Amino acid sequence: MSLIVAAMLVVAGISPAVADTDVAAxxxxxxxxxxxxLDVSAAPARLLFNVRLADDTAVGSFHARFIHPGSGQYYYFPNFIKTSGTLQNGVWRSEINLPQGVASGDWAIEIFGLEDSLKNAACCFLNVRSIKVASGSADVAPPVLVSNAVSSTTFDVTNAPARLLLNIRVSDATAVGSFHVRFIHPGTGQYYFMPNPVLTSGTLQNGVWRTEREVPQGIASGQWMIQVFGLEDTLKNAACCFLDVRPITVVSGATTDTAPPQIVSSAVSSTSLDVATAPAKLTVSIRVTDETAVQGFHVRFIHLPTGQYYYFPNPTLVSGNAQNGVWRTALTLPQGVANGAWTIQAFGLEDVVKNAACCFLDVRNINVNSSA
Ligand SMILES: [Ca+2]
Ligand SMILES: [Ca+2]
Ligand SMILES: [Ca+2]
Known part of the structure; x- marks a missing residue:
C-alpha cells in the first residue's frame, strides 16, 4: 500500500488491514x-528532529542518538512525542541542546532499538541523516588514568572477608564525566563491581577518586585484575572497553567453586501453542544444580528466524533447594506473532560466587501455530 493511500485511509478513519502474522520491523x-x-563555537545550539515511522501492527519503541563517529561523542534524544498520525504511521519529535566544546565535523542522527509491539526489531544503529557541526576549540580525548593506590595487593579471605580500597587519579582537559570499577578473575570470569567512585581531592580536571568494598569469601584464588570501564568526560568522549588498572592477589582457603550452575532437565505445560484465535499460556519448569548455590537466571522465548522475543518473569524456586531445585515461570504469548519453532532460552545463569554460564542456553523448542 502506498503511503498516500495509507494516509487517505487514516484520514477517512479506516485502518489498513493487519496481516495474520507481521514479522517485519x-x-x-x-x-x-x-x-x-549547527554552530556551537559561541553558544549551545538546539537540534530538533522529526521522524515518520510506519508499521503494519504498531510502533513499539525506539531510541535515537546524535553521534560524532570520529570521536565517539554522542547524545541521546530524550522522550520522543508523537506529534501527528498513528502508531501505524506517525511523526515523532524530540530535541537536544548541543553544548559548546564538542567535536567539529560530520555528526549523524541514528535510530536504534526500533521494534514494533510484537517485538519485531530492526538491527543495530540506523543512520537517518548527517548534520555538520562547527565548534571552536574541541576536546575529543577521553579522560586519562594517571595513577592509583590500593589498601593492599594481597587479600586473604580464608577465614574472613577482606576490604579493598582503591584511590585513582583521573585527568581530563574538560571534566571527568563518569566511570565504573570492577575486579575480575580472568580464569573463571568471576567479577565484582565496586560502588561508584567519589571525588575525594582535586578537581574534575585532575583529581583523586575513591571506592571500596568487601572481598567476599569463597571466591577464586589467584590473580585478579582491577578494571575501569565506562570512562568518559562530560562531553561524552569515552575510553574504549575495560582498562586494566592493576592486579591483586586473592588467597581463598576454602574449596573454591569455579563452575557455573548446570541445567539438568526441563518440563513445559505443552510442546505446542496455538495462538490463532486467542493468546496462549506457556509454563516452563527447569531443574538447575550448583555446588555452592544458584543465584538466579532469566528466561526468554524467542523465534530465532525473525528475532521476535518475549521475556518470562524471573523464575522462582518451587521445589528442592539452591543446590538442586526446580525453578518455574510462565508467560502468555499474544496473537499475531511469527509461526513455527520458538525456543525457550535461559541466560544470566550464575551462582552466588558469580560463576556465570555463557550467553543464551537453549532449553527446548516449542511449536507455535499463529495463523487461522
Ligand atoms: Ca511490524
Ligand atoms: Ca576530554
Ligand atoms: Ca558453582
Missing amino acids: PTIVSSSVNATS
Missing part, C-alpha cells in the same frame, strides 16, 4: 531537522 519513512548545520 517498523520502517523509517522520512525525517526532518530544524537545521542541517
